[in-house]
Amino acid sequence: xxxxxxxxxxxxxxxxxxxxxxxxxxxxxxxxxxxxxxxxxxxxxxxxxxxxxxxxxxxxxxxxxxxxxxxxxxxxxxxxxxxxxxxxxxxxxxxxxxxxxxxxxxxxxxxxxxxxxxxxxxxxxxxxxxxxxxxxxxxxxxxxxxxxxxxxxxxxxxxxxxxxxxxxxxxxxxxxxxxxxxxxxxxxxxxxxxxxxxxxxxxxx
Numbered sequence: 001x002x003x004x005x006x007x008x009x010x011x012x013x014x015x016x017x018x019x020x021x022x023x024x025x026x027x028x029x030x031x032x033x034x035x036x037x038x039x040x041x042x043x044x045x046x047x048x049x050x051x052x053x054x055x056x057x058x059x060x061x062x063x064x065x066x067x068x069x070x071x072x073x074x075x076x077x078x079x080x081x082x083x084x085x086x087x088x089x090x091x092x093x094x095x096x097x098x099x100x101x102x103x104x105x106x107x108x109x110x111x112x113x114x115x116x117x118x119x120x121x122x123x124x125x126x127x128x129x130x131x132x133x134x135x136x137x138x139x140x141x142x143x144x145x146x147x148x149x150x151x152x153x154x155x156x157x158x159x160x161x162x163x164x165x166x167x168x169x170x171x172x173x174x175x176x177x178x179x180x181x182x183x184x185x186x187x188x189x190x191x192x193x194x195x196x197x198x199x200x201x202x203x204x205x
Contacts, residue, residue, distance in 0.1 A: 032204065034074040040205050041081045051077065053125065060124045082198040084137060087144040094139040102135050149194050151187040160186075 032039070039046040054073045107114060118128045145151060156164075156179060164182050165171040171178060 031071060031075040032078065034070045039074060039078065040203070041078055042085055042203050044081060044085065046074070046077050046081060057124050057126065078204060079195050079199070080137070080141070082195065082202055083141045083144055086148075086198060087140045090144075090147075092140055092143045092147070094136050094143070098139055099132065099136045102139060103132055106135065145191060145194075149187075149190050151190060154183065154187050154190060156183045156186060 034051060036048060038048050039051075051070060051074050054077065055068070055070050058068045058073070107117065110117070112120070114128070117131070121127055121131055161175065161179065161182065164185075165178075
């Protein structure tokens with residue numbers, strides 16, 4: 001994605017998959033340009049109405065100042081679709097119990113009742129049913145990333161640290177402060193490369 005989007009949890013609500021998966025679905029350099037029509041991803045359709053809805057929701061939550069475009073929305077949904085297709089292909093599932101536990105944890109952490117959450121969702125053009133589906137897909141994609149990218153196993157060697165800091169002694173003296181951020185960067189690159197491979201092998205039009 002041209003810009004990483006901030007998920008505003010302060011209001012106890014996430015917009016949609018497009019925002020929930022911001023850490024997963026960054027678009028590659030050669031992204032498609034949305035032409036206002038449906039998009040086919042390996043014979044599955046992303047409806048133009050869904051792209052327009054996501055875009056309007058982003059504006060409703062004030063993301064327009066982050067330059068979120070319809071191209072961004074379209075490419076994010078393509079990546080989401082590819083990840084879910086891959087997860088289905090290798091048999092990754094999420095049980096109803098896992099979904100419900102995640103939903104209840106969200107309510108606890110956000111300090112919202114189910115009714116309050118639904119009101120917040122409806123104010124952005126979404127609803128509780130859509131939100132629960134988004135949480136389920138989030139869990140599916142998380143399992144897929146854990147299984148095939150294994151981000152939790154990614155570490156940073158001293159050699160890689162020196163290369164990333166370009167032998168800057170000032171940075172190396174505060175290694176303990178920036179090492180975690182560099183590891184996060186390395187994990188994100190691994191996820192980006194994984195999505196890029198999915199896109200390269202996909203039929204998108």
